[in-house]
Amino acid sequence: xxxxxxxxxxxxxxxxxxxxxxxxxxxxxxxxxxxxxxxxxxxxxxxxxxxxxxxxxxxxxxxxxxxxxxxxxxxxxxxxxxxxxxxxxxxxxxxxxxxxxxxxxxxxxxxxxxxxxxxxxxxxxxxxxxxxxxxxxxxxxxxxxxxxxxxxxxxxxxxxxxxxxxxxxxxxxxxxxxxxxxxxxxxxxxxxxxxxxxxxxxxxxxxxxxxxxxxxxxxxxxxxxxxxxxxxxxxxxxxxxxxxxxxxxxxxxxxxxxxxxxxxxxxxxxxxx
Numbered sequence: 631x632x633x634x635x636x637x638x639x640x641x642x643x644x645x646x647x648x649x650x651x652x653x654x655x656x657x658x659x660x661x662x663x664x665x666x667x668x669x670x671x672x673x674x675x676x677x678x679x680x681x682x683x684x685x686x687x688x689x690x691x692x693x694x695x696x697x698x699x700x701x702x703x704x705x706x707x708x709x710x711x712x713x714x715x716x717x718x719x720x721x722x723x724x725x726x727x728x729x730x731x732x733x734x735x736x737x738x739x740x741x742x743x744x745x746x747x748x749x750x751x752x753x754x755x756x757x758x759x760x761x762x763x764x765x766x767x768x769x770x771x772x773x774x775x776x777x778x779x780x781x782x783x784x785x786x787x788x789x790x791x792x793x794x795x796x797x798x799x800x801x802x803x804x805x806x807x808x809x810x811x812x813x814x815x816x817x818x819x820x821x822x823x824x825x826x827x828x829x830x831x832x833x834x835x836x837x838x839x840x841x842x843x844x845x846x847x848x849x850x851x852x853x854x855x856x857x858x859x860x861x862x863x864x865x866x867x868x869x870x871x872x873x874x875x876x877x878x879x880x881x882x883x884x885x886x887x888x889x890x891x892x893x894x895x896x897x898x899x900x901x902x903x
Contacts, residue, residue, distance in 0.1 A: 638854025646862020653679035653797040668727040672795025673836040679797035680829030690819025701823040708788025709831030715792020728893035739882035746875035761810040797825040
C-alpha cells in the first residue's frame with residue numbers, strides 16, 4: 631500500500647509540474663512499480679488522470695477559459711472510440727502494447743524537449759489555423775472545417791485513451807495549438823475538461839467490458855496523486871518553464887527506454903513459448 635501512495639504522489643507531482651501531459655507516466659509507473667499488465671494498469675491510470683484533470687478543469691471554468699462546446703464535441707466523438715481502443719488493447723500481445731507505448735513516450739519526450747527550446751513566436755509560424763476565434767467573444771467561429779478539426783482531435787484522443795490508457799493531453803494541446811486560434815490558457819483549460827470527460831467515459835466502457843478495478847489500490851492511488859498535484863504546483867512556481875519541460879523530456883526518454891527493454895523481454899518470452 632505504501633508503494634501505491636508513493637507512486638501516486640510521484641505522478642501527481644509530475645502532473646502538477648507539467649500539466650495533464652504528465653499523466654502519460656501513470657501507466658508505465660503502475661506497470662513497473664506494481665508489476666501489473668498494461669490492461670490492468672490502464673483503467674486505474676485513467677481514473678487518476680481524469681480526477682487530476684477535473685481539478686484543473688474546475689479552475690478553468692472559474693476563470694471562464696473552457697470552451698465547453700468544443701470540449702463537448704471532442705468528448706462526444708472520443709468517448710465511443712475508447713471502446714474500440716480497449717478492444718484492440720485486449721487483442722494485441724503485451725510486448726506490442728509496451729513497445730507502442732514506449733515509442734509514444736519517445737515522441738512526447740521529443741516534443742517537450744523541442745518546446746523547451748522554442749519560443750512562442752516560433753510555434754506560431756508553424757501553425758496551420760483551420761478553426762478561428764471571434765475576438766469579441768473569445769468563442770469559436772463554428773464552420774464545417776472547424777467542427778471537423780475538433781471532432782478529429784476528439785476521435786484520436788478517444789482511440790489513444792482506450793488503447794493505451796493515456797489522458798490525451800499530449801495530443802489535444804499541440805493539435806489545438808497548431809490548428810486553432812484559441813489562446814494557450816484556453817487550450818489547456820479546454821483540454822483538461824476533454825480529458826475529464828473522455829477519461830471517465832473510458833473507465834465506464836472498461837467496467838462495462840468486464841474490467842476489474844482493485845478498489846483500495848485505485849482510491850489510494852487517486853488520493854495520493856491529487857495530493858502530489860498540489861505539491862507539484864507549488865514547486866512549479868519556483869522553476870522556469872524550460873527547466874520543467876526539459877526535465878520531463880529526459881524523464882520520459884529514460885522511462886521509454888526501460889519500457890522498450892521490457893517489451894523486448896516479453897517478445898522473447900512469447901517467441902520461446
